[in-house]
Structures are given as structure tokens and as C-alpha cells.
Amino acid sequence: MIIDVHGHLCASPKLYAWYTLLLASRAQYNTPAPPFSDDELRGLVETKRNLDAIDGAGTDVQLISPRPFTMFHSERPGRIAHRWIEGNNDYIAQLCRVLPDRFAGIAGLPQPAGEPIATSLPELERAITELGFVGCLLDPDPGEGDNTTPTLDSEYWYPLYEKLCELDVPAHIHSTGNQHGRGSYSTHFIDEESLAILSLVNSRVFLDFPALKIIVSHGGGSVPYQVGRWRAERVHPVIAKSIPLAESFDQSLRRLYYDTVIHAKDSLALLIKLVGSDRVVFGTENPGSGSALNPETGRAYDDIKALVESIETLTADDRANIYERNARRLFPRLAAKGGVKAGVSATEYLGADKARRGIGL
Secondary structure, three states: OOEEEEEEOOOOHHHHHHHHHHHHHOOOOOOOOOOOOHHHHHHOHHHHHHHHHHHHHOOOEEEEEOOHHHOOOOOOOOHHHHHHHHHHHHHHHHHHHHOOOOEEEEEOOOOOOOOOHHHHHHHHHHHHHOOOOOEEEEOOOOOOOOOOOOOOOOHHHHHHHHHHHHHOOOEEEOOOOOOOOOOOHHHHHHHHHHHHHHHHHOOOHHHHOOOOOEEEOHHHOOHHHOHHHHHHHHHOOOHHHHOOOOOOHHHHHOOOEEEOOOOOHHHHHHHHHHHOHHHEEOOOOOOOHHHOEOOOOOOEOOOHHHHHHHOOOOOHHHHHHHHHHHHHHHOHHHHHOOOOOOOOOHHHHHHHHHHHHOOOO
8 A cells, every 4th residue: 555645735726716815804804715515526626636646656545735835824914824724624624534545634734924833733633633634734934934933943843742742643844935035945845854854853852752753855855965964963072062862863863754755766765775764754745846757767757656666675665664654653543544444555446436436447
């Protein structure tokens, strides 16, 4: 079975039209999100796009979250982000109820820039305990490059870490926009992922929250590929004294998990070799920015399963870890979803689903 931990929502244009109302009114009025019947939601072109993406990737179940660039954490006032993220989570929850054997929910957190992280906790608890979600996104920079949000080692984040441990759900680090930073949207991802890793593993966070589960997007930013620099800091006679974790940098890296959204075989192989197959989870972010065709292979860059299969050094156990076992360890609430059963092959899932949808096999 293949569980894709990194997917984003293809939503109906009606949902985005509702956002324009929230924006125009500054969410001053309690304008409800547009309703969808189950049949309407199932028949949307946007739903088909999500399904076609995972069918084409050979994925059985995709964990689906709001599109990061549409989370609007830097909008003012903060109630815009709260209402918008709540509406996205409701939409995802309905999609997961309609297609429970194909999707599970990853909650967006309303994280308006400048607000305490504690304001996002009611929505996290609602998404997990009422909507049946299995994890959440964590935006490490809701100010979108304005340099105002504390890094992840700060006690600013501790209320969130405490709630994540209480609920036994992981947070998936994924930045959003970059209105104020120097880099592009994609370079902002790499910068924030790198900073997130270094902030966490060079701090007390995992001493204070040993049960905390964190996934880092896009293969861990630059960290796995600049690992020599960070190894050197761990043994530097001055710097090492300031790091609470009494372990090597490589050992600290294994306190985190990393997804496979890298788009290059050599990079993916390096990540797996560095952190181990038991710390890498399958993700495609498909459909997404990697869906362009690679002229050398004729396949999309986000055909991640083909990349995993092409790494000759991986054993059957390594692939089982990456495709399914690690996700099940990270997301224990997946077991509560009736459609997400361990050991069911992609062929069985795709056959049953296509039969329901009237598609020839």
C-alpha cells in the first residue's frame, strides 16, 4: 500500500469566490462558506483532478491539506485567516467523508501573523476530534518573510507542541507565501525548512517534548545537502556548548521525518542514506509545482514513486518503510478511518474506486 503524506486540495471555484467576500468585508460578517452536496462534491472537476493525480502516481491514500499559498496568514485582520482556514478544513472533511478510502485530512492551522499560536489551537482540536483529521500543517513563517515570527525553538510555539503531543498527531512543516522576503516562493520553502530543522535540533524542544512528531517538507530543505557544515558546528568547541542535545548532528536529524518531494533521484537517495529509510515518508505534492515534464525521462518531475523504485540500493523493507510503515507510525489516527486498511494493494484500491466511478480498468 502507498500512503502519500503530502497532497493539497484542488477546490471548487465557489470556495475561492467565498474568499473574495471574506476579503472584501474583512470577515466582518459571518458569511457562511458555500454548501456542497456529497454528489456535487464527488462530481466536481476539481475532485477528479485530485483523484486522477493519485491514480496516476499509484497512490492508494493521499493526506490532503489546504494549498499553502492560499492560506493568507499575513492578511489583516486575523479573523480573515481564521474563517478561511475553517472553511477549507470543512471542505476537506467533506471530501474525506465522500471518498474515505482515497483521502485523509491534514488540517490547516489559522496562524494570523502577530497572533499567539494559542489562537490556532481550537481549530486544531476541532479538526482532529470532530472532523476526523489525522495531522496538521505548520507554517513556520506566517508573516511571509517579514521576520517577525519567532523561530521554532522559541517558547512561542510551546502551546502548539503541547497540544500536538496531547492529541498524538504530527505537524507537517510547510511555509506559505513570501510577500516580504528576498527569495521566490520556492526558495522561501527551502530557507524555512532549513531554518526549521536547525532551530529544532539545536534547541531544547525535543527534550521538553520527547513525543513531538514533526515532518519536514521537500526533503528537509538544504540541510541534508549541507550536512558537513552542521556536523562541524556540533563539534566546535564553542558552539557545541550551547546545544542542549548531547548527540551528533546526524542523530539529531533522526528526531524528525522528511518527505520525498525532492524531484531528483540523486538527492532523494542522499536523503535516505543520511537519515535512514525509517525516517522518510512518501509524498508527491501532486498536483503541484513539480508536475512539469522532465525532458530527460518524459515523466513528470513529481513522479516520485518512479524515483523511489529507481534507487537500486533500497531493499524491500526500505520501500515498505517509505511507502506505508512510517506513515502509519506517524499517523495513528489513520487506523480509525474505515477505508485506510493496512496491506491493501494499489491495484485493489484503484480497481474498486474506478468501478464506483464508472471508469474502465
